[in-house]
Amino acid sequence: MSFLTDIGHVLLTADLWRAALEAAVLLLLPALGGVISERSGVVNIAMEGMMLTGAFFAVVADLAWQNPWLGALIGILAGGLMALIHAVVSIRFRADQIVSGIAINIFAAGLTLFLVQRIYGLQDVGHVGQSSLLPYINIPLVDQIPFLGRVLFQQNVVVYAAIILLVLVQIVLFRTRLGLRIRAVGEHPQAADTAGINVYAIRYGAVITSGLLSGLAGAFLAIGISNTFVPNMTDGRGYIALAAMIFGKWRPLGAFVACLIFGLGQAIYDANSVIHVSQYLLSMLPYILTLVVLAGVVGRSIPPAADGLPYAPENE
Amino acid sequence: MAASSATLGKTPGPRLPSGLRRVAGGFAVPVGSVAFAFIIGAVIVVVTGGDPFKAYAGLLCGGFGLACANGENSALQISTTIVFLTPLLMAGVAVALPFRAGLFNIGAEGQFLAGAVACTIIGVKFSSLPAPILLPMVLLGGMVAGAIWAGVPGVLKATVGAHEVVTTIMLNYVAQWLIRYLIVGGPLQLPHGFSASPPIGVGARLPSFLPNDNTLIIFGLPAGVYRVHTGLIIAIAALALFAVLLWRTALGYEIRAVGQSQKAARYAGINVSRTIIVTMVIAGAFAGLAGAIQIAGVDHNLTDKYFNDTTGFDAIAVALLGLGSAVGILFASILFGALHAGGSVMQADAGISSSLVQVLQALILFSIAANFLRVLRVRFPTFGRRPQAPAPETAGATLMTESAKAPPSEST
Numbered sequence: 001m002s003f004l005t006d007i008g009h010v011l012l013t014a015d016l017w018r019a020a021l022e023a024a025v026l027l028l029l030p031a032l033g034g035v036i037s038e039r040s041g042v043v044n045i046a047m048e049g050m051m052l053t054g055a056f057f058a059v060v061a062d063l064a065w066q067n068p069w070l071g072a073l074i075g076i077l078a079g080g081l082m083a084l085i086h087a088v089v090s091i092r093f094r095a096d097q098i099v100s101g102i103a104i105n106i107f108a109a110g111l112t113l114f115l116v117q118r119i120y121g122l123q124d125v126g127h128v129g130q131s132s133l134l135p136y137i138n139i140p141l142v143d144q145i146p147f148l149g150r151v152l153f154q155q156n157v158v159v160y161a162a163i164i165l166l167v168l169v170q171i172v173l174f175r176t177r178l179g180l181r182i183r184a185v186g187e188h189p190q191a192a193d194t195a196g197i198n199v200y201a202i203r204y205g206a207v208i209t210s211g212l213l214s215g216l217a218g219a220f221l222a223i224g225i226s227n228t229f230v231p232n233m234t235d236g237r238g239y240i241a242l243a244a245m246i247f248g249k250w251r252p253l254g255a256f257v258a259c260l261i262f263g264l265g266q267a268i269y270d271a272n273s274v275i276h277v278s279q280y281l282l283s284m285l286p287y288i289l290t291l292v293v294l295a296g297v298v299g300r301s302i303p304p305a306a307d308g309l310p311y312a313p314e315n316e
Numbered sequence: 317m318a319a320s321s322a323t324l325g326k327t328p329g330p331r332l333p334s335g336l337r338r339v340a341g342g343f344a345v346p347v348g349s350v351a352f353a354f355i356i357g358a359v360i361v362v363v364t365g366g367d368p369f370k371a372y373a374g375l376l377c378g379g380f381g382l383a384c385a386n387g388e389n390s391a392l393q394i395s396t397t398i399v400f401l402t403p404l405l406m407a408g409v410a411v412a413l414p415f416r417a418g419l420f421n422i423g424a425e426g427q428f429l430a431g432a433v434a435c436t437i438i439g440v441k442f443s444s445l446p447a448p449i450l451l452p453m454v455l456l457g458g459m460v461a462g463a464i465w466a467g468v469p470g471v472l473k474a475t476v477g478a479h480e481v482v483t484t485i486m487l488n489y490v491a492q493w494l495i496r497y498l499i500v501g502g503p504l505q506l507p508h509g510f511s512a513s514p515p516i517g518v519g520a521r522l523p524s525f526l527p528n529d530n531t532l533i534i535f536g537l538p539a540g541v542y543r544v545h546t547g548l549i550i551a552i553a554a555l556a557l558f559a560v561l562l563w564r565t566a567l568g569y570e571i572r573a574v575g576q577s578q579k580a581a582r583y584a585g586i587n588v589s590r591t592i593i594v595t596m597v598i599a600g601a602f603a604g605l606a607g608a609i610q611i612a613g614v615d616h617n618l619t620d621k622y623f624n625d626t627t628g629f630d631a632i633a634v635a636l637l638g639l640g641s642a643v644g645i646l647f648a649s650i651l652f653g654a655l656h657a658g659g660s661v662m663q664a665d666a667g668i669s670s671s672l673v674q675v676l677q678a679l680i681l682f683s684i685a686a687n688f689l690r691v692l693r694v695r696f697p698t699f700g701r702r703p704q705a706p707a708p709e710t711a712g713a714t715l716m717t718e719s720a721k722a723p724p725s726e727s728t
Binding site for chain 2: 242246278
C-alpha cells in the first residue's frame with residue numbers, strides 16, 4: 001500500500017490543490033457551457049471541438065498582436081462561431097444533434113490542423129512570449145494566508161473569471177426569469193412556446209453561450225497554461241467536461257464538484273513523479289467514475305426531458 | 317407546393333420504373349451530401365490560398381490511382397485504398413446495426429481498440445501456436461473484447477436507461493488510455509523503450525493475397541508492397557452476414573421493430589431489453605473483429621499509431637452515408653478508404669494538408685444530418701422526390717429507422 005501513503009503525502013501540498021483547481025477550471029468552463037446548452041434542450045457533445053478551435057485562434061491572434069486579452073477574445077469568439085454552426089444545423093435544420101456534435105469535433109480537429117499547415121507551413125506554430133500570456137494574479141493580502149492563499153488566490157485570471165461565471169450561471173439558471181425560460185424550453189418546448197417564449201431564440205443563445213465558454217477554456221489552455229498550439233491539444237478535455245456535466249446532474253455546482261474531482265485526478269497525474277501508479281490508469285478515472293454514476297450506483301442522473309429533440313412548431 | 321408537384325407528376329416524358337426511381341432516390345441524399353462537402357471543401361481551400369483542382373486531383377490519384385501527376389503507381393494506390401477500407405466495412409456495421417435498433421453506437425472506436433488489444437495480447441502470449449489454432453483464437457478474442465466493450469453500454473441502457481451515446485464515449489477513452497498504459501511502460505511494451513508491443517506470432521497473422529516475394533514484380537512493383545490481405549474476405553462476409561441478419565432472421569426483425577417503436581415492439585411480445593443488449597453485443601463483436609483484423613492483417617503489433625486511430629469515428633460517417641444498408645456501407649467505405657489513402661498523395665502533390673480529409677468528412681456528416689437536400693427540395697420541387705413528412709421528432713437513430721429504409725425490403 002505504499003502508493004496510498006505517497007498519495008497521502010502529495011495531497012498535503014498546496015501546489016497540488018492549486019494545480020487541481022486550475023485543471024478543474026479548464027473543465028468547468030466547457031461543462032458550464034454544456035449545462036446551459038442541454039438545459040435548453042440541445043445536446044452538446046461538441047465542447048471538445050469548440051475548445052480546440054478557441055485554443056487555435058487564441059494563439060494565432062496572440063502571436064499576431066502580442067496581446068493576450070485580444071487573443072482570449074478571438075478564442076472565445078471562435079468557439080462561439082463553432083457553436084453557431086452546431087446551432088444552425090441542429091436548431092434551424094433540426095438535424096440529429098449527436099451527429100452534428102461529432103461533426104463539429106471532427107471539423108475542428110481537421111480545420112485547425114489544416115490551418116496550422118496553411119499559416120505556418122511545416123514549422124511549429126511558434127511560442128507565445130511570457131508577456132503575452134494570460135497573467136497569473138496574486139490577490140493582495142489574502143494570498144498570504146497559509147495554504148489557502150496559495151491554492152485560491154495565486155491563480156490565473158481565468159480561474160477567477162470561471163468562479164464568477166459559475167456563480168452567475170447557477171443564479172441565472174435557477175433564480176431568474178431567463179433561467180426559468182431556458183429550463184422550460186429544455187423540458188417542454190411546446191408549453192414554453194404556448195406561453196410566449198421564443199424557443200429558437202433561447203436555444204440559439206444557449207448553444208452559442210456554450211461555445212463562448214468552451215472557447216475561453218481553449219484560450220486558457222493555449223495562452224494561459226501552455227504557450228503554444230499543438231494539434232489536438234485539448235486531448236479529450238471537452239469529453240471529460242461532458243462527463244462532469246452528467247456527473248453533476250446537469251447543475252452548475254454539481255458539475256463544479258465533478259470538475260474538482262477530475263481536476264484532482266489530473267493534478268495527481270501531473271505530480272506522478274512522486275506516485276508510483278500508472279498515469280494512464282489514472283487518466284481512465286473520470287470516464288469510469290462517470291460510468292459508475294450513470295449505472296445508478298450514486299443516484300440517477302437524468303437529463304432534461306426535451307434534451308436532444310429538435311423543436312418544430314405545430315403549425316409548420 | 318403540393319399543387320406544383322402534383323402537376324409535375326402528370327407531365328408526360330421519360331419516366332423511370334418505380335423501382336429504379338427508388339434506388340436513384342436512395343442515392344440522391346448521400347451523393348448530394350458528398351457533393352456539398354466537396355464544394356464547401358473547395359471554398360475552404362480557395363480561401364486559404366490553395367488550388368482545389370490540384371487538391372482533388374491528388375485525392376483522386378491517391379484514392380483510385382486516376383489522373384496521377386507525379387507518376388504514382390495506380391495499382392499501389394488502389395491497394396492502399398482497399399487496406400484502408402477493410403476495417404471500415406466491419407466498423408460501419410458496428411454503427412449501422414444499433415442504428416436499426418434505435419441505438420447510437422459512438423463507441424465503435426473503443427470496441428475497435430479493445431479488439432486490437434485482445435488480438436495483440438493473445439497473439440503475443442501464444443505466439444508459438446500454429447495458424448489453424450492461433451488465427452481463430454486472435455479473431456475470436458478480438459470479437460469477444462469488442463462485444464464486452466459494447467455490451468456494458470447495452471446492459472446499462474437496457475437496465476437503468478443510461479444513454480448509450482454517453483457511455484460509449486466514456487468507454488472510447490477508457491480503451492485509448494488502456495492502450496497507452498499497455499504499451500508505454502506497461503506490461504505489453506517492447507523492451508528498450510519503444511511505444512509499441514512485441515509483434516504477434518506468425519501464426520496469428522492474416523496472409524496477404526500476394527506473397528511477400530521481392531523477385532515477383534506486379535504492376536511494376538515487388539509483390540510485397542501490396543498489402544491487401546485476406547481480412548478483406550472476412551470483412552465482405554461480415555457485411556453479407558449483417559444484411560442476412562437484419563433482413564432474413566427473427567432477431568433482425570426484432571431489432572428493426574425495436575428501432576421503429578419500443579412500445580409497439582413490447583406489445584408484440586418482443587423482449588426489448590434483451591434485444592438492446594444482444595444488438596450492442598453483436599455490434600461490438602463486429603468492431604472488435606475489425607480491430608483484430610487490423611492487427612492480424614496489417615500492423616502485426618500495437619503501436620502509438622493507435623493513439624490517434626479514427627476508424628470507429630469514420631465508421632459513424634460510413635454508416636450514416638451508407639444509410640445503414642450493407643450496399644451503402646460498401647460504397648461509403650470505398651469513399652472513405654479512398655479519401656484516407658488520397659490524403660497523403662494530396663499533401664505530397666498539391667501541398668494541401670491531408671487534414672482536409674477530416675474537414676470533408678465533417679462536412680459530409682453535417683450535410684447528412686441536416687439533410688440540406690431536403691431543404692433544397694422544398695425550394696426547388698423539381699429536384700427530386702416530394703419532400704417527406706415533417707422531420708422526425710425523436711433524435712438519434714431515427715435517421716436510419718424512420719426516414720431511410722435503405723435496401724428494398726423483401727421481409728416486411
